[in-house]
Amino acid sequence: MFVVTTVFDTIRIPPLLLSMPTVQAVHSEIDQKYPNRVLMDVGLVVGRYGECARVGHGFCVSGDGGAHHECEFRLIVFRPFVEEVCLGRITKSTAEGIHVSIGFFVDIFIPAYWMLRPSHYEEKSGLWIWTPKYDDDEEDAEDEADDAASIRRRSSSVGLDENQALPPSMHIVASICEDGLGLTTWWAAPVEDDDDEDMKEEPKQEEN
Template identity: 30%
Template sequence: MFQKVTLDHKVFIKPRLFSKNDYNAIVTALSEIYGNKVVPELGLCVSIDRLLKVGDRIVPQSGDGSYEVAVTFSAYFFCPFIGEIIEGNISGMTSESVKVSLGFFDDISVPKSLLPGNTVFDEVEQVFVWNVDEDIQFRIETGLKVWIRVKEIKFKSAATSDDSTEPVMSIRASMDESGLGAPSWWLEGEDQAEAEEDDVEDGEEESDE
């Protein structure tokens, strides 16, 4: 789900960072550039790991005291592989799809076609219901903890206008296989009831945070 990547970058160190030592000043500047940002084909940068190489300072004729330095560094990116199973919580839904959040990344959707078979949308309660058989139904509701399989990762095209509502990075996932969806679906009896309660409570706690 996370990968360590090595990158090169020319970073400007502003006077406001001069109170830090060189290493920390550069890491801070890199974090401001990459932290919680999506880099196409790499994913969402979650942290700067460490500096691997630092070049000589170059002082431009800006007059403000800033300097430029070329660095090689490693950073961790969130970008799950196709087919990977990840855990998240349902954050919302429409009649066409379910939205899933990981807490630090929200642009994950499970289209209706990739929900379990015999799943229908309840227009009154605005939730999906999986009709396992005549006697067993499971509600797919906001806050529910679920396991999903990554089917597609899409990065916003550079040709797309800046004012587009399309997310820079989005994931399409599925819940239509045995073992996917809420963990409580695959338990029985009292264990199932307890797990269903825990699934929703866990999701509500994470949403509050």
């Protein structure tokens, strides 16, 4: 899910920061430029990893009062892979599907055709409902996918989009149409009551 990647870039130090130590100023500019930015064919940058491996000598550009340094540094990148299973929280439910967030990344979508079957969307509550049938003699159960609930999903596709008019973006399409996926509460083991445990204990025989 997370990788460390090496980046080579020319970092500009503005005149306001020229009084700072060079490495400190470079780190400050990297921390402003890269976090929450999508790098094509790499992923979503979370932050800088450690100090710069190399900071070149600064050079000036005509008409620019800043100093430019050729730098080599490492970044922590969020790069999910297809078929990866992880937890998230439901942020929104619509008839088209469920939107999921993992905190720092919110562009995860579970379409209606990749829900656990049989499932349906209830307009009144605005929630997706899974109706598993455990036994022919029992009535169908109804398990709601409540907003903010913890959900386990599998990544079906990871897209990195590049548009000349907009910054690159990343989105994930996921599925929950397998056993073990979906709300974590759906697959939690039932908790036995203390009374049931007491009933299971064998009665002690009285000594004569």
